Amino acid sequence: MWVHVDAAYAGSACICPEFRHFLDGVEGANSFSFKPHKWFLTTLDCCCFCVKDQIDLTKALSNDPELLKNKASDSKNVVDYNDWQIALSRRFRAMKLWMVIRSYGVTGLQEVIRKQVKLAKHFEALLIADKRFEVVVPRNFATVCFKVLAPNGSTEDSKRLTQTLLDSLNVSGLV
Incomplete structure (x- = not known):
């Protein structure tokens, strides 16, 4: 195997x-x-x-x-x-890949990853503090999975609101 x-x-x-x-x-x-x-x-x-x-x-x-x-x-x-x-x-x-490693080196790549993880940790903390959102799974690296909570508590409304947010982010290209 x-x-x-x-x-x-x-x-x-x-x-x-x-x-x-x-x-x-x-x-x-x-x-x-x-x-x-x-x-x-x-x-x-x-x-x-x-x-x-x-x-x-x-x-x-x-x-x-x-x-x-x-x-x-x-x-x-x-x-x-x-x-x-x-x-x-x-x-x-x-x-x-050789050019990136040559340009940034191990230390530079480590800095990039650490900075992005730090930004994700900060974003996760903002979401946790805001009752309009729920962090769905704990963050390990730089990906934060969250959803928008519906004021009425409806799961379907939450899905719709989350999709609306995603669509608007994709259209605008801004976060």
Whole structure:
């Protein structure tokens, strides 16, 4: 059995020591991924995929047609990335992530994440203090899930008010 941990959004936060406990147990997985385009200031799409044992992965995905055979691959002195995914090849996405890491460094990326978490914590506190809203689940990172409470207590009215707020935010583009 293959165990995969998909930390698409929150995996980036684990660059900060205070969030690493969210990855406790990940060492038991066969693979782990996170998406820097969700929180590392890179554009869509960018995914980091790590495997415990590359041989297991390449055995499952390898494709050995005659047209791909070459001396370098046969020598096993090179990594054939075509065996690392179903698509057989891939676009070059690493440069944008390399540029962000080069520009911001670990410390800069940590600052970005900590600032956004701090802003979310502040926003969550404002919502908790305002009886017109309810925080639906506790915030761990920088995503705050909340709803608008209807003055009459109606669940249906609450859903409608929340949808109206969401629509108006999406139309205006302002928060």
